[in-house]
Amino acid sequence: MSSILSGDPVFWLYVAAFSLAAIACFVSLGQFRTIDDTDTRRGLVALLATSGGWAASQVGYLVAPTARLTLVSYVGGLVLGFSAVGAWLYFCSAYTGRSYHRNPTYRRLGAGVIVAVVGLKVTNPIHQGYFSTVEATTPFPHLAIQTGPLHWTAMGLAYAVTFVGFFMLFELFTAVDHDSRPLLVLVGLTGLPVAADVAGYTTPHLVDMTYEPLGVAAFAVGVAFVYLDRFEAIRVAGERETPLVSLGSDGTIRETNLAARDLFPELMGARGRSIGEVLPTVADRLQSDEPIVAVQTATSRRFYRVTESPIGSDRADLGGTLVFTDVTEREEYRRELERQNERLDRFAGMVSHDLRNPLNVAKGRLDIALETKSDAGETDPDDETLSEVAAALDRMDSLIDDVLALAREGTPVESRTTVTLSTMALECWDMVDGPNADLSVESDGVFAADPDRLKRLFENLFRNAVDHAGDDVSIRVGALADGSGFFVADDGPGIPPADRDEVFEEGVSTDPDGTGFGLAIVSEIVAAHGWSIEVTESEAGGARFEVSGVTARDRSTEQESVSA
Incomplete structure (x- = not known):
């Protein structure tokens, strides 16, 4: 029973108020596209959309020409109103930086409650526990709703959940160093219509209906068109x-x-x-x-x-x-690395100066002694001993070179250049003493590395193959199948699985003439680039070293200098 033809001014005041609330909610939606946080934007849009539909349903309830359409509009408003409570809680959680709205358990629980309550509302004609209707004449002729016990149970639940959202917002507003009074007022407006709800139930001067969409509309207009900047600033500051x-x-x-x-x-x-x-x-x-x-x-x-x-x-x-x-842990680690590198530099300087200088003196004196004996044509059983001394001094020289390399190659790579796998491998092959050995590049790749350290890596791997597999070894180089790095493989005797974890340790070598630092230096160079290395068996039964974690680059960027 509608007063649409009666011209009752109070009736038209109601229609105008809820119509403006619906329009305000829908128009405000476009203003919130600038909100950076996706969840906050999504929650606010859902709140305004459901509240706008809720207000529109209230208009339908007032102007519907038949009792059936009036009830349909009323039930539609009940459904949208309870859904708006869920949107409100989602918005409050997201806006205040909480994660309740993302918790699967809470989401399933909320959806279940909404479905259950909506089911009770929709099936009211069967159980009549939610509301009944009666014609009323004040404040204007309309189909009045008499609420039942199920309505008050659902209403209590809705207000309890809504209060949780209010608490989250108020806690945020008091935590930030910002003048949040305007937003406090706007949030308060969303709860003010409760007084009209109570008055509508207890007195005949107001229609017994839900006035909450009016408060939400005031909140939407205030935030969207007046305090959007402050609304966003408080959200950001409220992390x-x-x-x-x-x-x-x-x-x-x-x-x-x-x-x-x-x-x-x-x-x-x-x-x-x-x-x-x-x-x-x-x-x-x-x-x-x-x-x-x-x-x-x-x-x-x-x-x-x-x-x-x-x-x-x-x-x-x-x-x-x-x-x-x-970034305390990362910064402390970086500073510790810097201290270690400084100690390594001091150590390298000490090795280079304090050991190499006397070593050079010893080698020089030995060379003079051997030359003197040779010029005099003398032969002495001690000559063999002097040759062993010379070999020992040469080995010490090699050890010093390797220790210095080990100290310096382990420092993190700070700048890289785009290099080609085939070019780098072939250049390094020329530095290897293996006249009967051969190298083949099976597949190519382009990646960023420190060229000088990468050359030493290849040279050490090539020499390791020649030293352990012989001068006629065949070595293959190529990119890994998944493009994550490269490999160096040979057809030598290989490395037993039990020994593969130890080959990168300092001083470990099966070559009696080796220093045991070659593969340790390779491991340090790999680690300095942030890569990883693994020893496996090659197709020919020899050793296969796989370097992975390498970021491939397009060939068009070759020779381009990049920062690590």
């Missing part, structure tokens, strides 16, 4: 664990979150001041290539990487957000 500082376009501090204020107590009451004035070290680091800030806490020293990113709106005056990411 719960990561310290964040939001800056204006002029570099002044707009707001901070609790984590940032705990990390930097200087931020307390610093809103409106320049970041350079409050945190000069942070401002300086932002302009450097390595924006790492060391912070001394009460218990330890922590390191944070500072990055600046836009807040996410397309408005020019939003400024940016400073994000402080804890």
Whole structure:
């Protein structure tokens, strides 16, 4: 029973109010495309869409010309209204940086509750436990709804869940250093219609219906058209664990979150001041290539990487957000590597100066003695002993070379050049003393590496094959089938599986004349590039060294210098 033809001004006031609420919700949807966080945007859109449909259903309930259409509109509003509660909770969880909306258990539970309650609403004509109808004349003629016990049970559940969302928002607003009073007012408007709901149930002056879409519409319009910037800034600053500082376009501090204020107590009451004035070290680091800030806490020293990113709106005056990411473990590891490299450099210098110099003196004196005996035509049984001394000195010289290489090749590779596998292998083959040995490149590849260290890697692998398989060894080089690296294989005796884990250790060699450092140097070069190496058996039964973790490059980038 509708008053659509009666011209009752109160009736038209109701129709206008809910019509405007529906329009406001739908129009506001377009304003939220600039919200950067996908979950927040998705939750807010769902909230406005269901609330807009809810308001439109209320209009249908008021203007429907027949009782049947009135009931259809009313039940449709009940369904959309309860669905809006789920959207509200999803939005509140996402906006405040929580993860409840992503939890599969909570999502299944929420969907189950919505389906169950909607089922009760839709099947009301059967059980009549949700509502019944009666014609009423005040405040205007309409089909009044008399709610039953199931309605109040569902209503209590809905308001309890809605209160959880309010609590999450209020907690966020009090945690950020920002003037959140306008948003508090807007959020409060979403709960204000509860008073009208109660008045509609207890007095005849208001229609007994749900007025909540009016509050949601006010919230939507206020956020979308008035406080969107502040809405986004509070969301960004409200990240719960990561310290964040939001800056204006002029570099002044707009707001901070609790984590940032705990990390930097200087931020307390610093809103409106320049970041350079409050945190000069942070401002300086932002302009450097390595924006790492060391912070001394009460218990330890922590390191944070500072990055600046836009807040996410397309408005020019939003400024940016400073994000402080804890990189303490990585920074401590890097600094420890630097200390180790410094020690290795000092060690290499000591070996080069303190050992090689006296070694050169000994070799020089020995050469003079041998030349003197040779010029005099003397023969002496001690000549064989002197030859053994010369061989020992040569071996010491080789050991010093290998120890120096081992110390220097293990430092991380800082810059790389795009190289071709075949070109590098063939160049290194010319440096190997194996006149009867042969090399074949079965497949090619292009990747980034330190050319000097890569040459030493190939030379050591080639010499290792010649030393252990003989001067007539056949060596094959090629790219791995999956493109993740390359291999070097030979047809020699191979390496027993039990010994493959030890071949890369310093001093391990089956060659009595070898130093045992050749493959250790190969392992260090591989590790310095961030690659990995494995020993397997070749198709010919020999050794096969596979280097993986290598990032392939397009041939068009060959000879292009790149940064590691």
